[in-house]
Amino acid sequence: MSKTVEKLNVYLANLNVLYRKVQNYHWNIVGSGFFSVHAKLEEYYDGLNTQIDDVAERILAIGGRPLGTLKDYLEVSTIREAKNEAISIADAVADVKKEFEAMLKLVKEVKVVADEENDYGTSALVDEYISTYEKDLWMLNAYLK
Numbered sequence: 001m002s003k004t005v006e007k008l009n010v011y012l013a014n015l016n017v018l019y020r021k022v023q024n025y026h027w028n029i030v031g032s033g034f035f036s037v038h039a040k041l042e043e044y045y046d047g048l049n050t051q052i053d054d055v056a057e058r059i060l061a062i063g064g065r066p067l068g069t070l071k072d073y074l075e076v077s078t079i080r081e082a083k084n085e086a087i088s089i090a091d092a093v094a095d096v097k098k099e100f101e102a103m104l105k106l107v108k109e110v111k112v113v114a115d116e117e118n119d120y121g122t123s124a125l126v127d128e129y130i131s132t133y134e135k136d137l138w139m140l141n142a143y144l145k
Helices: 003-028 034-061 070-076 089-116 120-144
Strands: none
Touching: 003 034, 003 070, 003 089, 034 089, 034 120, 089 120
């Protein structure tokens, strides 16, 4: 298995756990600003869902096998699940920011490995994710000030 496939599978596992975490926050946030943050979290998890499909298909396209079970995702992911309980908007947004920072770091690692292996398709794919995380983090930081 190539290093790119290995790194993409870690990223895929993180995407799946983060998808569920952000959706959990979407359901369970409370406080002033609920309506706007509720909608933004839905936008985030919809974007994560798109990435999940794209990354899994990319792994297949380069001869790998994407992880596909919740058990596998939880074993490999560096992101931990959220508790199923009410959470303040401030805490949820701060945690999403922290997780997006981790995802940005990881996706940059994917790009480095893909470039080292001359996997230009994967490198090009993750460029968009890097830009998206950078923009989202700028907005999350502005919100938290």
